[in-house]
Amino acid sequence: LTWFTACIKKAEILPIEDEHRIPDPPPEEECAAPIETLPQITTTEWACQRATPLRHFNEIFCTALEVLQLKAEFIDSGQDHLRSLAFRRASCVLKSLPFMITNVKQVKGQKDIGGHSRQVIKEILGEGFATEVEETLKDAWFQKVKLFSTIFGVGPATAKIWVEQGVNTVAEALVKCERKNWMVQWGLAFHDDLSDLVQLIEAENLTAVIRAEAERILPGVIVTLTGGFRRGKTNGHDVDLLFSHPEEGKEVNFLPKLLTQLEQRSLILCGKLEKSSYGDRVLSRDYNTKGHMDHYEKWIGLMKLPKRFCHEKIDPSEYRFLMSNNAPVRGVENCTVDDYEPHSKKQRMCDGEPSAMSLASVPRTWTARRVDLVIAPYSMYYYALLGWTGSKQFNRDIRLYSQKSLNQKLTSHGLWNFEQNKKLPAANEEEIFEHLSLTYQKPSDRNC
Numbered sequence: 091l092t093w094f095t096a097c098i099k100k101a102e103i104l105p106i107e108d109e110h111r112i113p114d115p116p117p118e119e120e121c122a123a124p125i126e127t128l129p130q131i132t133t134t135e136w137a138c139q140r141a142t143p144l145r146h147f148n149e150i151f152c153t154a155l156e157v158l159q160l161k162a163e164f165i166d167s168g169q170d171h172l173r174s175l176a177f178r179r180a181s182c183v184l185k186s187l188p189f190m191i192t193n194v195k196q197v198k199g200q201k202d203i204g205g206h207s208r209q210v211i212k213e214i215l216g217e218g219f220a221t222e223v224e225e226t227l228k229d230a231w232f233q234k235v236k237l238f239s240t241i242f243g244v245g246p247a248t249a250k251i252w253v254e255q256g257v258n259t260v261a262e263a264l265v266k267c268e269r270k271n272w273m274v275q276w277g278l279a280f281h282d283d284l285s286d287l288v289q290l291i292e293a294e295n296l297t298a299v300i301r302a303e304a305e306r307i308l309p310g311v312i313v314t315l316t317g318g319f320r321r322g323k324t325n326g327h328d329v330d331l332l333f334s335h336p337e338e339g340k341e342v343n344f345l346p347k348l349l350t351q352l353e354q355r356s357l358i359l360c361g362k363l364e365k366s367s368y369g370d371r372v373l374s375r376d377y378n379t380k381g382h383m384d385h386y387e388k389w390i391g392l393m394k395l396p397k398r399f400c401h402e403k404i405d406p407s408e409y410r411f412l413m414s415n416n417a418p419v420r421g422v423e424n425c426t427v428d429d430y431e432p433h434s435k436k437q438r439m440c441d442g443e444p445s446a447m448s449l450a451s452v453p454r455t456w457t458a459r460r461v462d463l464v465i466a467p468y469s470m471y472y473y474a475l476l477g478w479t480g481s482k483q484f485n486r487d488i489r490l491y492s493q494k495s496l497n498q499k500l501t502s503h504g505l506w507n508f509e510q511n512k513k514l515p516a517a518n519e520e521e522i523f524e525h526l527s528l529t530y531q532k533p534s535d536r537n538c
């Protein structure tokens with residue numbers, strides 16, 4: 091009891107920065123302490139009904155459960171996909187708790203924490219680690235699939251094929267793997283740059299520069315840094331930028347103009363512009379969203395981030411002096427989505443531009459960074475903002491909740507109420523939560 095009192099107190103006062111610390115495991119006999127003396131879990135049915143902060147008290151368990159989630163995702167048979175989600179849901183519950191779990195009895199009977207997850211928690215409480223997690227982390231197959239699936243353009247399916255073909259390293263993949271699409275070619279060539287996480291300062295500098303260019307092309311344009319950074323993360327694998335304009339229609343052909351401008355500023359390395367494929371069918375009951383994140387016009391690619399952007403806050407009024415090509419941009423006003431494609435890297439490589447490898451291997455004043463630029467018409471903007479803010483698991487949860495509990499279909503394009511048979515507009519994120527009878531969760535509390 092003394093141990094529990096001490097460790098509960100410790101958990102209560104544990105500064106959140108010390109989230110990796112765990113109290114020493116209790117001696118055997120003390121594990122039998124009555125459950126009533128421990129803080130009890132009272133959680134909601136759905137993750138979107140509660141706050142899930144970025145930093146929390148159960149990091150040690152969540153990190154372990156998310157290793158098993160990843161392993162199950164890699165194995166990816168139908169059942170393993172379900173298992174992978176089960177580990178994630180268990181981790182989500184633990185992230186939302188205002189105290190640290192100190193006894194496995196506390197999670198007993200929790201709908202989202204199944205037997206397997208409980209076993210992992212129990213082992214960590216007793217031993218300080220879980221054998222299955224340690225073995226997974228040491229497993230060469232897991233390490234290689236994990237490494238390859240972080241390469242731009244490579245998902246777990248391709249990563250697994252490479253491992254089966256005997257590819258061991260990124261350098262080997264460059265030589266051995268044939269029929270690589272443009273993303274994989276560039277992803278491999280710039281893997282060193284891209285495996286370094288994007289820091290918040292870089293994302294903010296890039297946003298400021300792109301905002302300044304965007305504003306020149308389309309005054310009044312909305313430019314929002316979304317994804318993990320909007321949820322309060324201080325680093326991430328990419329920069330997700332969402333654009334819109336309060337006067338609907340003004341966003342048409344904005345993206346190719348912006349890209350042309352950014353190319354002339356030497357900020358674009360390679361990428362692909364995808365046209366919008368949105369239609370009202372997307373909100374219909376039967377529409378299968380699998381394989382599509384959304385249908386917005388977007389550019390997916392790599393940008394060249396001047397190295398200075400990585401270390402100090404850049405004043406956007408000053409940034410043009412950093413660019414190699416400071417010439418005024420001509421012809422931007424005539425760009426359309428249809429004529430932008432010839433600028434794409436694929437075409438440019440055919441035109442004799444240097445290959446990814448030769449660009450990557452020379453000394454550079456810039457770092458390659460993964461960037462997504464997404465355009466949303468204003469009537470869909472707040473749904474796009476919700477979707478692009480994530481997390482991926484928060485989206486999964488709130489969408490399933492809308493469908494199962496409310497008979498409504500939520501996507502990044504809107505919310506369809508099947509009973510009223512209409513789309514529900516939203517003028518801010520709070521209104522979306524209201525439509526869904528949910529307490530508003532701010533972005534930093536959507537870290538499921």
Ligand code: DCT
Pocket residue numbers: 316317318319323325326327328329330383477478479480481482485
């Ligand atoms: N998203 C989603 N479903 C996916 C992928 C992404 O709903 N399959 C959403 C949630 C987050 C947002 O899009 C941006 O995606 P990522 O950049 O992959 O996620 P992130 O949270 O920003 O992660 P990171 O911080 O590593 O960039």
Ligand code: MG
Pocket residue numbers: 316317318319326327328329330
């Ligand atoms: Mg991101």
